[in-house]
Amino acid sequence: MLHFSKSEFQTRLIKTKQSMEKQGIDVLLVTDPANMNYLTGFDAWSFYVHQLLIVIAEEEEPIWVGRGIDGSAAEITTWLSSKNILPYSDDHVQSTVKHPMDFVAAILKEKGQSNKTIAAEFDAYYFTAKNYIQLTKQLPNATFVDGTSLVNWIRIIKSDQEIKYIKRAATIVTETMHKGIERINAGVRECDVVADIFHKQISGTEEFGGDYTSIVPLLPSGEKTSACHLTWTDEVYKEGDPVILELAGCHKRYHSPLARTLVIGKPTSEMEELADVAIEGIEAALDVIKPGATCEEVEMAWRKSIEKRGFEKESRIGYSTGLNYPPDWGEHTASLRPGDKTVLQPNMVFHMIPGIWMDNYGIEISETFRVTENGVEVLANVDRKLFIK
Amino acid sequence: MLHFSKSEFQTRLIKTKQSMEKQGIDVLLVTDPANMNYLTGFDAWSFYVHQLLIVIAEEEEPIWVGRGIDGSAAEITTWLSSKNILPYSDDHVQSTVKHPMDFVAAILKEKGQSNKTIAAEFDAYYFTAKNYIQLTKQLPNATFVDGTSLVNWIRIIKSDQEIKYIKRAATIVTETMHKGIERINAGVRECDVVADIFHKQISGTEEFGGDYTSIVPLLPSGEKTSACHLTWTDEVYKEGDPVILELAGCHKRYHSPLARTLVIGKPTSEMEELADVAIEGIEAALDVIKPGATCEEVEMAWRKSIEKRGFEKESRIGYSTGLNYPPDWGEHTASLRPGDKTVLQPNMVFHMIPGIWMDNYGIEISETFRVTENGVEVLANVDRKLFIK
Numbered sequence: 207m208l209h210f211s212k213s214e215f216q217t218r219l220i221k222t223k224q225s226m227e228k229q230g231i232d233v234l235l236v237t238d239p240a241n242m243n244y245l246t247g248f249d250a251w252s253f254y255v256h257q258l259l260i261v262i263a264e265e266e267e268p269i270w271v272g273r274g275i276d277g278s279a280a281e282i283t284t285w286l287s288s289k290n291i292l293p294y295s296d297d298h299v300q301s302t303v304k305h306p307m308d309f310v311a312a313i314l315k316e317k318g319q320s321n322k323t324i325a326a327e328f329d330a331y332y333f334t335a336k337n338y339i340q341l342t343k344q345l346p347n348a349t350f351v352d353g354t355s356l357v358n359w360i361r362i363i364k365s366d367q368e369i370k371y372i373k374r375a376a377t378i379v380t381e382t383m384h385k386g387i388e389r390i391n392a393g394v395r396e397c398d399v400v401a402d403i404f405h406k407q408i409s410g411t412e413e414f415g416g417d418y419t420s421i422v423p424l425l426p427s428g429e430k431t432s433a434c435h436l437t438w439t440d441e442v443y444k445e446g447d448p449v450i451l452e453l454a455g456c457h458k459r460y461h462s463p464l465a466r467t468l469v470i471g472k473p474t475s476e477m478e479e480l481a482d483v484a485i486e487g488i489e490a491a492l493d494v495i496k497p498g499a500t501c502e503e504v505e506m507a508w509r510k511s512i513e514k515r516g517f518e519k520e521s522r523i524g525y526s527t528g529l530n531y532p533p534d535w536g537e538h539t540a541s542l543r544p545g546d547k548t549v550l551q552p553n554m555v556f557h558m559i560p561g562i563w564m565d566n567y568g569i570e571i572s573e574t575f576r577v578t579e580n581g582v583e584v585l586a587n588v589d590r591k592l593f594i595k
Numbered sequence: 596m597l598h599f600s601k602s603e604f605q606t607r608l609i610k611t612k613q614s615m616e617k618q619g620i621d622v623l624l625v626t627d628p629a630n631m632n633y634l635t636g637f638d639a640w641s642f643y644v645h646q647l648l649i650v651i652a653e654e655e656e657p658i659w660v661g662r663g664i665d666g667s668a669a670e671i672t673t674w675l676s677s678k679n680i681l682p683y684s685d686d687h688v689q690s691t692v693k694h695p696m697d698f699v700a701a702i703l704k705e706k707g708q709s710n711k712t713i714a715a716e717f718d719a720y721y722f723t724a725k726n727y728i729q730l731t732k733q734l735p736n737a738t739f740v741d742g743t744s745l746v747n748w749i750r751i752i753k754s755d756q757e758i759k760y761i762k763r764a765a766t767i768v769t770e771t772m773h774k775g776i777e778r779i780n781a782g783v784r785e786c787d788v789v790a791d792i793f794h795k796q797i798s799g800t801e802e803f804g805g806d807y808t809s810i811v812p813l814l815p816s817g818e819k820t821s822a823c824h825l826t827w828t829d830e831v832y833k834e835g836d837p838v839i840l841e842l843a844g845c846h847k848r849y850h851s852p853l854a855r856t857l858v859i860g861k862p863t864s865e866m867e868e869l870a871d872v873a874i875e876g877i878e879a880a881l882d883v884i885k886p887g888a889t890c891e892e893v894e895m896a897w898r899k900s901i902e903k904r905g906f907e908k909e910s911r912i913g914y915s916t917g918l919n920y921p922p923d924w925g926e927h928t929a930s931l932r933p934g935d936k937t938v939l940q941p942n943m944v945f946h947m948i949p950g951i952w953m954d955n956y957g958i959e960i961s962e963t964f965r966v967t968e969n970g971v972e973v974l975a976n977v978d979r980k981l982f983i984k
Contacts, residue, residue, distance in 0.1 A: 207828075250824040251810055254720075254923035275910055275952065279822035296910035297934075300927050329725035331643075336717040336743065338724035354725065397797055397804030404793035408786055415786030415829025421640055422807045433668035435639040439596075440804025521664055521685035532921045534643035538689050545686075563664065 207283050208247050209458045210367055215285055218245055219261070219268070221360045226263055232322035233314065234261040234353050235341075236268070237333040239531035241357035243459060246270065246286055250279035253332055253531060255299055256306035262319060271310055273299060307337050311344030320345050325353030331533065355538055362526050362539045364553045368460060369576060372528060372555055375462035376574065376585035378416050378455030382406040383464055383588045386423075386453070391595055392445045392470050396438040400425060403453060416456060420535040421463075423453040431467075431568045434561055445471045450570045452559070454535055461527055461535040463557045464586045465572035468593035479515075480562055480569045481592035487511040487560060488571060488590065491523070491542075495575065495582035501546035508542075508560055523560035527574065550577045555585075596672050597636050598847045599756055604674055607634055608650070608657070610749045615652055621711035622703065623650040623742050624730075625657070626722040628920035630746035632848060635659065635675055639668035642721055642920060644688055645695035651708060660699055662688060696726050700733030709734050714742030720922065747928045751915050753942045757849060758965060761917060761944055764851035765963065765974035767805050767844030771795040772853055772977045775812075775842070780984055781834045781859050785827040789814060792842060805845060809924040810852075812842040820856075820957045823950055834860045839959045841948070843924055850916055850924040852946045853975045854961035857982035868904075869951055869958045870981035876900040876949060877960060877979065880912070880931075884964065884971035890935035897931075897949055911935075912949035916963065939966045944974075 208215075222245065226234055236259040242248045245259060245268055257272035269290045270280045277293035280286065294309040314320055324345070327333050329352075342350055364372065385406045389399045403423050410416035426436040427449040434450065443449065447470045454463035469477060490511035491504050505523050512519065522543035525536040535557070540548035542558060559572035571590060576583045597604075611634065615623055625648040631637045634648060634657055646661035658679045659669045666682035669675065683698040703709055713734070716722050718741075731739055753761065774795045778788045792812050799805035815825040816838040823839065832838065836859045843852040858866060879900035880893050894912050901908065911932035914925040924946070929937035931947060948961035960979060965972045 249826075250822065251813060251826055251922070252824040254810070254925070275823055275950075278952070279825055282819060282822050282825070297932075299911065300914075300925070300930065303934075326724065328728065329723045331720060331723070333724050334718050334720070335715065335722050335724050335727035336741070338727060339717065352725070395798075395804060397799060401794045401796075401798035401805075404797050405790045407790075408793055409784075409790035410786055410829065415784060415827075416790075418811045418826065421643070424640060430671060433639065433671050434664055435641040436668055436671070437638075437640060437807065438804075440799065522688065525689075533640070536643070536689070541689065543686075545692075561664075563667070 208285060212285055214365060214367065215245065215247065218360060222261060222357055223263055225356055225360065226261070230323055231325040231351065231353060232263050233319050233324040234356065235324065235326040236261060236357060237327050238330040238357070239332070240529045244357060244361055244529060246284040248280055249283045249459065250276055252276040252279060256337065258310065260310070260313065262317060269313065271313065305336065305340045307340035308344060311341055314345060321347040323349045323351060325351045325356065327354045328352040329354040358537050358539045361529060361537060362554055363551055364528060364555055368528060369553060371457050371460035372462050373585060374414050374457040375455035375460050378407060378410050378457065379453065379462050379464045380586045380588055381411070382453060382455060383451060383466055383586070386451050387466065387468055387593050390443060390449055390468060390470065393442050395440050395442050396425060396427065397440045400438045407453070407455060410457065414457060417459055419454040419456045419461060420530040420532045421454070423451065426450050429566045432563050432566050434563060434568065434570065443470055448477060448567055450568065452570055459529050459531065461530060462574045462585050463527060463535055463572065464574060464588065465559055465570040466588060466593060467569045467571060468595060470595045473592060473594060477567065477569070478592065481571065483512050483515045483517055484560060484562055484569055484571045485590055488558065488573060491558060492573070492575065492582055492584070495550060495577060496580060497551050497577060499550050501540050501542050501548045502544055505542045505544060517562060519560060519562055524556050524558035526554065527557045528555055552577055552579050597674060599636070601674055603754060603756065604634065604636065607749060611650060611746055612652055614745055614749065615650070619712055620714040620740065620742060621652050622708050622713040623745065624713065624715040625650060625746060626716050627719040627746065628721070629918045633746060633750055633918060635673040637669055638672045638848065639665055641665040641668060645726065647699065649699065649702065651706060658702065660702065694725065694729045696729035697733060700730055703734060710736040712738045712740060714740045714745065716743045717741040718743040744927055747926050750918060750926060751928045751943055752940055753917060753944055757917060758942060760846050760849035761851050762974060763803050763846040764844035764849050767796060767799050767846065768842065768851050768853045769975045769977055770800070771842060771844060772840060772855055772975070775840050776855065776857055776982050779832055779838055779857060779859065782831050784829050784831050785814060785816065786829045789827045796844060799846065803846060806848055808843040808845045808850060809919040809921045810843065812840065815839050818955045821952050821955050823952060823957065823959065832859055837866060837956055839957065841959055848918050848920065850919060851963045851974050852916060852924055852961065853963060853977060854948055854959040855977060855982060856958045856960060857984060859984045862981060862983060866956065866958065867981065870960065872901050872904045872906055873949060873951055873958055873960050874979055877947065877962060880947060881962070881964065881971055881973070884939060884966060885969060886940055886966060888939050890929050890931050890937045891933055894931045894933060906951060908949060908951055913945050913947035915943065916946045917944050941966055941968050
């Protein structure tokens, strides 16, 4: 069931170990499900219990640790040999008596790593405070350092195979966005529109299927468009409502997100102006993208463009994206924002989403783009405009 | 947009403060999105950035802390007054320079809480090691204690309004399971079946809509049924395949999960026997459920039943469920397993899912039940059997 060649996984592991070496790390504990997938192929909805990879600099293969009943998922989805798949017994699950990190500490002791420099992803979703407390208690002679985003920074440049999956995801999001826009209308329940959106996301195309996206479709409507991360209700849309659609296509866990805004009926002139400003700003930002440009330069192009029209926006306007699991399709590496000096390189992929939110309405128009050898490639194919129904 | 009366929220808060007092806790930091919703109504897909409630024993209202652009979601979805909605600036988001817990620490200092006993949910998904490290650094005079599941244990007994939502979720899962079973067949792609499942989950019924479930539909097929947390592929089902469907209905974030197993074509006699054993065991376990029985007694009834048939199963057979957010619909409180002496009380709700997995196939048949005044009420309405297509 591997979606990449064994040699691609090896390359990823080698880069990880090189980064560990540079930072003086002997052991890296990888809990971010996307990083676990990236290094081994592991893919299951099992991140609701503690699980991780142990990458030991001096050992050839990482070790997978997880719940007993998920060991077979590791056998099926990864390239790891069975001897490196180490499941813990079920009485460790959500128990106040035994903790899975006790099991991890015992492995590290047995492998002679208990007095080494051990990095963990301190700020990753599934590496809890309790994990840290338990590991430091069990391994008092180890030095713990922060390995947050170490693997994420390797993920930032995609292989051609990864780009292929992201482009499939872009095909899915193109079709899904068209479906959503087609279905929204006064008198239709929000949940019925979202049901059709999910259907298209998951069925994908005739050639390839869709995967679940790491964030569910976000569809605030009416005054709720001022709150960008609301989901949906079972109320009906009303004439005059603005509706924001932020959603992604996903294929083999690779994402291509996209946002558009529509108005049911006649938009206000403020809304039309806001859309113009956003589109102009996006186009100004796209214009400066090429290898060698920095993330903050892209944001600056957007900011200068909207400033000319009298607008400002405080939050970042985009982030690196690709492989991911809930709750986020952002990669937690480079952001398009002031101060981010990351230099763009070919096969980086970003979601540029410069939403503008006023007190009681907002607009979001976004693009996911790939940095090419000499410029930029926008991945989805949906008109860049304020849609009017 | 509140789904419960203000007085129900007040009752929940009072119970939380009583539990804090018993444990000598002055301040409780609540990061579990379900607990945040439970205490205030807060509902947005914003838990991919740091956010939390600060419950101060001596203050009337909790304080909501989150990202700037999510402040309006707190205004829209909670009963909190605006002065207690404190968003942080966007340069705290996934930044290596500023951390949201610095912002939280500053609030605690300003509120005169910096030398108090502060509890945080140490083992909750979104309370990272970094949160803990940053808070303990910023508040060296505070005493930090573990508040994991403090609010979850209050959630374990549901109000009648909560039961109403869970029953709606059960109606949705009943219809969804029938749809899934109807659609699975040799030659059909897995992703197309799952697309129809999602459609039904989200559109709900004509009376009420569906919400996203905290775990996506799990549909391992063929030999992959030995790995219970795999999702789906774009391959087609084959004659003879067993397929497990584990999925939920969800309404206003309240869940009712359900699992069934089917075989495309003629099941093997091993498969038929396994189903018989599981159903007999579930029925034995349901028979002992009533207020006053303990969780371990329920598991024991199951275990004795399957032992008679020569089977054993190591993992727990169920858990408390209800209100939740990804990645889990389990409540992380009582489990149906040896050693769990939690006494069943009316309006507790459990998902009893005693899967049996062999080396290369498995079976899951489950029920979500409510403990009633004198026994048990099974919530969904799907035949308890091995389905054969």
